[in-house]
Amino acid sequence: MKTSSGLLYSVLDLAPILQGETAADSFRHSLKLAQQVEKWGYHRFWLAEHHNIPGVASAATSVVIGYIAGGTSTIRVGSGGIMLPNHAPLVIAEQFGTLESLYPGRIDLGLGRAPGGDQSAARALRRGLGSSGDTFPGDVQELQGFFSPALPGQKVRAIPGQGLNVPLYLLGSSTFSASLAAELGLPFAFASHFAPEMLHQAIGIYRTHFRPSATLAKPHVMVGLNVFAADSDEEATRLFSSLQQVFLHLIRGWPKQLQPPVDDIDALWNPVEEAQVSRMTRCSAVGSPESLRFQIESLLDETEADEIIATAHIHDPQARLHSFEIAAKVFQDLQKARA
Template sequence: MAHFDIPFSVLDLAVVGSGSTPGAALSGTIELARRTEQLGYQRFWVAEHHNMPGIASSAPPVLIAHLAAATRSMRVGSGGVMLPNHAPLVVAEQFGMLEALHPGRIDLGIGRAPGTDPVTAQALRRTANALSVDDFPEEFAALVGYFSSANDRGVHAVPALGNKPDVWLLGSSGYSAQVAGMLGLPFAFAHHFSATNTLPALALYREQFRPSARLTEPYAMVCASVVAARDDERARYLAGPGGLSFLQLRQGRPGLMPTPAQAAGYDYNEMERAFVADRFANQIIGGPDTVFKGITSLLEQTQADELMVTTMVHDPSDARRSHELVAELAELSPPASRSSGDQAAYPSVADPSGNDAA
């Protein structure tokens, strides 16, 4: 099998499975970060979710600090921080501190949507006036500005000033794609839950891209849902809980991640079965040959510069094995075995001077 010749990375949500606990889920995420670093993955991101019993990654900066301390060279970051939920100053201080503690290893992926229900969003921002899409450019500019200067009210974000992480824009539609392109920023697209928008959004990003101090050319990362196992049947069995969990979320009853047996025994009605089948149609699920073909097809269609893999299964050991199989298929190189020439295949998009402007 051919080397894909692009970096592979990981998105993890610290899934809390039925019969488990948030503490165990977070421990599993830290162990997964260690293992994927050993395998040669480029970066490890965690996502912000609130009011969801089955996801423990509600506070990415706290978890990122632990991940960075538990690993040596892998980039770690947020995929992402949902800016409408937070004051830009707070985000700048948190990620400035992370960058100061772990120089050159912190990614700040920013999303423009709350990513949660309206009641939870109001509790996070402590106001009934929710931020809209129209507020995002101003909020984002304020956030980025804190890393290079005081704002117009003389507020200094300490220790953000001079400690700027690697800033990304995240998206699942064309809006963030265009903003990322116009600002000359790297762009991460959520193919794993918005597959119909993937190609149009990437096209917009590349069309709108303007070179910046940060990037001279577009840099697009695609995040795909992948479950790899010894064969197709086993992979579909392990993927079952992810489908049922997403169905329950859409029905307004989020809970812990079901076991594979619970998912296999669930009595789906016709509409529910169609919903889950549609969900799985845009995921890469199978044994080695199936997964290799799926990844190859996705990369050929998207021409992504980097692939981020997310694996939603009940048991952390099954998630680790899935990432191990993907690493084997992609022929990733462990950090210690990469030669100086190999490092060029794992680019950092950040300006080494730290003076990149958004």
């Protein structure tokens, strides 16, 4: 899974809907971003399943993955992740079997066990009628079975999907999925870009208890990182205020479309809210190329991550592209330094 230079760098796109725009605009921005990061050497481009959130357009994740894969040619495209308890494993096997059949060798299936939205959305998704977070381990293994060659007498098969061995990744923000990924010998991605508290504990458990599998010979750790790069520290900090507003609105219970940056974020929150937002966004790299390199290098030294998956809620699409371009150069320098 690793390149000869060791470190991989990838993109997690939450398909943000900008203030005053539509989901259709969001998808066009996402495709443009995917096409550019493909040129800049990013390894994969993932989209996440979220529901009932005004600022996120990727609810029908497999559909958007098909759109992105169809507009690119080499970059891996997948989910970061599909919230598996929202779906029957057979349905996901068929969806991703279809994607793998259309774009062979380029599709990833990252899996999470949260609802991807609030409790009202969870009820609307009928989670109470079937799978839940508690059934997640069995759901994952059932899904693996649908991607494997059919067994004699197997009555239900994923067509397409059977025998395609679409690569699975487990995602998490606690130790639960870390333990399961270790047990099943799967790659593990930690959602430190919004829930960094248990990052070190989770990856420690994953590495300690990892069992080699037919899929993966040794642990593969992906770390989520908010990346806000600009030509100056001041401009990057200003861009970062859009993400800070996202978390502020979530804390207050009224999420919005992605807001433009502000010059004085302190005017928008109180000290308690500031502390909460700062805690949730602690795993962020914000600044000029020089500052960015120092922050990313520090994270790599702390985690020894095999892969950084970068995300950025930047309101201006051009500024977002520029941020990922700057970050690509920083990642490439770090690849060479660590080769």
